Amino acid sequence: MKKTILIIIGILLSIxxxxxxxxxxLNKVIDKNKSYNDISVIFNYRYGxxxxxxxxxxxxxxxxxxxxxxxxxxxxxxxxxxxxxxxLIDEQxxxxxxxxxxxxxxxxxxxNSFSENVNVRFEHCSDADLTHLLIxxxxxxxxxxxxxxxxxxxxxxxxxxINNLDDSYLMYSIESFHTNQNLPDxxxxxxEKIHPNVEVIDMR
Numbered sequence: 765m766k767k768t769i770l771i772i773i774g775i776l777l778s779i780x781x782x783x784x785x786x787x788x789x790l791n792k793v794i795d796k797n798k799s800y801n802d803i804s805v806i807f808n809y810r811y812g813x814x815x816x817x818x819x820x821x822x823x824x825x826x827x828x829x830x831x832x833x834x835x836x837x838x839x840x841x842x843x844x845x846x847x848x849x850x851x852l853i854d855e856q857x858x859x860x861x862x863x864x865x866x867x868x869x870x871x872x873x874x875x876n877s878f879s880e881n882v883n884v885r886f887e888h889c890s891d892a893d894l895t896h897l898l899i900x901x902x903x904x905x906x907x908x909x910x911x912x913x914x915x916x917x918x919x920x921x922x923x924x925x926i927n928n929l930d931d932s933y934l935m936y937s938i939e940s941f942h943t944n945q946n947l948p949d950x951x952x953x954x955x956e957k958i959h960p961n962v963e964v965i966d967m968r
Contacts, residue, residue, distance in 0.1 A: 786884040790897055790912070796919040800943040802828040809836060810935040822939075831952035842954050849954035857963040858954055889913070894922055904929060 797803070805825040811818040823836035830845030840851040843863060851858040881902050889896035891913075899910040906929075913923040920941045926934040956964060 786886045786897060789886075789895065789914075790884050790899070793912075793914050793919050793921070797921070802826070802943065802945055802947040804940075804942045804945055804947070806939040808937045808939060811932065812935075813930075813932045823936075826947055826951055828947050828949075828952065831949070833951050842952060844949075844952045851954060851959075851962070855963075856961060857965060858956075858959070859965045859967055860954075861967045887911070893917065 803826070805827075807823050807825065809821045809823045821837055823834070825835075826833040830843075832841070832843055834841040838853050840849075840853065842849040842851065846863055848861050848863050849858050850861075883900045883902065885898050887896040887898045893916055895914045895916055897912040897914065899912060901907065908927040908929055908931075910927070911923075911925040912921065913925075914920070915922050920938070922938055924934075924936040926936075928934070956962070
């Protein structure tokens with residue numbers, strides 16, 4: 765009987781250590797990505813539901829602190845950290861708004877949110893060069909789960925699969941990941957002088 769209890773306690777302790785090490789690993793990934801002066805990423809993006817799967821699209825993301833530039837599917841989202849410009853290229857219009865909790869798509873803000881109010885565990889990964897983390901919220905208010913695949917060698921993100929509350933999913937596969945390229949601040953500002961024919965819709 766005592767032996768059985770000891771075995772059960774040992775299993776519970778090992779589960780706790782395993783879960784803690786997964787959270788520690790996630791925090792290392794977060795700290796590593798926050799340590800770069802800037803990040804440039806080329807990624808492949810796919811969106812799907814039970815009824816329909818979208819074609820794969822290529823996207824580009826540039827990050828510098830709270831500032832970012834995201835180019836995907838005919839639009840650009842540009843932010844200097846306080847102002848957000850959503851530029852619809854085909855429509856030749858740009859919408860300007862203040863950054864707030866509802867529209868803050870800053871990768872840094874999203875990464876920071878991963879370190880709070882989430883559960884993390886290791887999942888099996890067939891690729892020995894990658895670590896697979898499964899992330900869930902304590903209370904599922906934003907997403908059902910996120911599968912994060914990280915390169916063991918340098919802790920760079922390889923793939924992000926998001927399972928949304930409505931059972932739709934988003935898949936981001938990183939094609940290239942470069943850091944510390946001294947990106948200019950001008951990248952994170954929509955200059956109306958350079959786009960004189962674009963209609964400006966100021967929503968502030």
